[in-house]
Amino acid sequence: MNYCKRTLPKRKRMALVAHDNMKADLMAWAKEKKTQLEQHELYATGTTGTLLSTCIEQPVHCLYSGPMGGDQQLGALITEGKIDVLIFFWDPLDSVPHDPDVKALLRLAAVWNIPSATNKASANFLMESASMNQTVEIEIPDYQSYMEKRVP
Numbered sequence: 847m848n849y850c851k852r853t854l855p856k857r858k859r860m861a862l863v864a865h866d867n868m869k870a871d872l873m874a875w876a877k878e879k880k881t882q883l884e885q886h887e888l889y890a891t892g893t894t895g896t897l898l899s900t901c902i903e904q905p906v907h908c909l910y911s912g913p914m915g916g917d918q919q920l921g922a923l924i925t926e927g928k929i930d931v932l933i934f935f936w937d938p939l940d941s942v943p944h945d946p947d948v949k950a951l952l953r954l955a956a957v958w959n960i961p962s963a964t965n966k967a968s969a970n971f972l973m974e975s976a977s978m979n980q981t982v983e984i985e986i987p988d989y990q991s992y993m994e995k996r997v998p
């Protein structure tokens with residue numbers, strides 16, 4: 847795979863997602879980080895986003911609820927380079943009907959190399975990183991050369 851650079855803006859487009867048993871944890875975390883979250887543009891799956899916008903009194907782009915396709919919508923936005931950071935409080939102790947969608951979202955976050963946190967400690971590390979508040983370059987797959995190899 848060849849790689850190229852993508853610039854993440856100073857104001858990040860952050861996706862926030864929490865499974866049902868983790869929603870209280872994400873809300874508490876978001877309240878703690880409210881001032882920092884105000885610096886960024888927030889996206890979320892339907893239920894998480896609706897709760898979040900009330901909890902931190904900040905606009906959130908709400909996609910569909912996770913089981914109804916919201917994880918897949920986020921995956922598509924990541925693929926299109928429209929999400930810069932993913933914070934996903936997923937529940938490691940419960941199964942969900944849309945597990946394939948969850949896996950697909952995490953997979954696309956890895957494919958497109960966006961900074962991702964899948965628990966509170968790593969979310970804290972991300973928020974404390976200087977890169978959160980400045981433009982930063984990441985390496986992403988060079989899609990054009992990928993296609994040129996497939997269709998010479």
Ligand SMILES: O=C(CO)COP(=O)(O)O
Nearest residue numbers: 891892893894911912913
């Ligand atoms: O299920 C989810 C992520 O997989 C989250 O969806 P909701 O935010 O709609 O609960």
